[in-house]
Amino acid sequence: MRVALLLGVLILGSTGGEIAITHGMKATGEPERLRPRELFEFLKRAMRNGWFWAGVPLMALSFYSLLVLLSWRPISFVIPASALSYVVGTLGAKYILREDVSPARWIGVVLVCAGVALVAAG
């Protein structure tokens, strides 16, 4: 029960954090060129974005749940179980970020999810 609960925190924390950061980065706007000067300006703009700072604690929360989970269960259980975040993240991308997830992309995501689970399970 507590494992399932923490797994939920891990998955929702990482996907929620990444969705907030994605939203923040889209609002920041892409750097004009991929050169150190423009990247530095981009980073400064990103740091002023509230969504970026909403995402960071969520990702930190998910990182700590990962550490705690790893102290309870072997890595060959934890990583395959957390691979579910690929599917949860895609749902978030579709319904929260309003991205157009085509059937090809869905099939790809499901294959990646299964693949990560198999690789981590050894």
Add this chain to the structure above:
Amino acid sequence: MGHELRIRIKTLVMILAMVVCANAGDLMLKRGMTQIGAVEISASGLQHAFLATVTNGTIWIGIVFLAGFMLSYMTVLSWADYSYVMPAGAFGYALLTLLAVVFLHESVSPRRWTGVVLICVGVLLVGQTRPRTTEPVAREPREVAA
């Protein structure tokens, strides 16, 4: 060069940078922590581990790589879809297995090979979709509202 093709190439280069930085960073942290040895969970043990990590050069190289990962991740998300970048990043797991076989001569179970193949097919499928499906958002929405 077409606009669409330019975005595609730029996105793939950044995803490659992400995957390389994340793997190199993890590898350096692992190597650094092995030099330090097992951490003892007590006040003095944690204090010792903290001092040992912040003075370890390998750990710092790892941190620089992970910062590089974060920067390339943030940069690519400023133009590409989350649902495009996230699954493509899983290519790192497949790459790690291939590196382990080629350089460390590790033996890999059939189950793990199946996983590597699934990841590669999945990443190829996602990779041929359009990297960006949303419109750019206004840069400073708060100023517009005011």
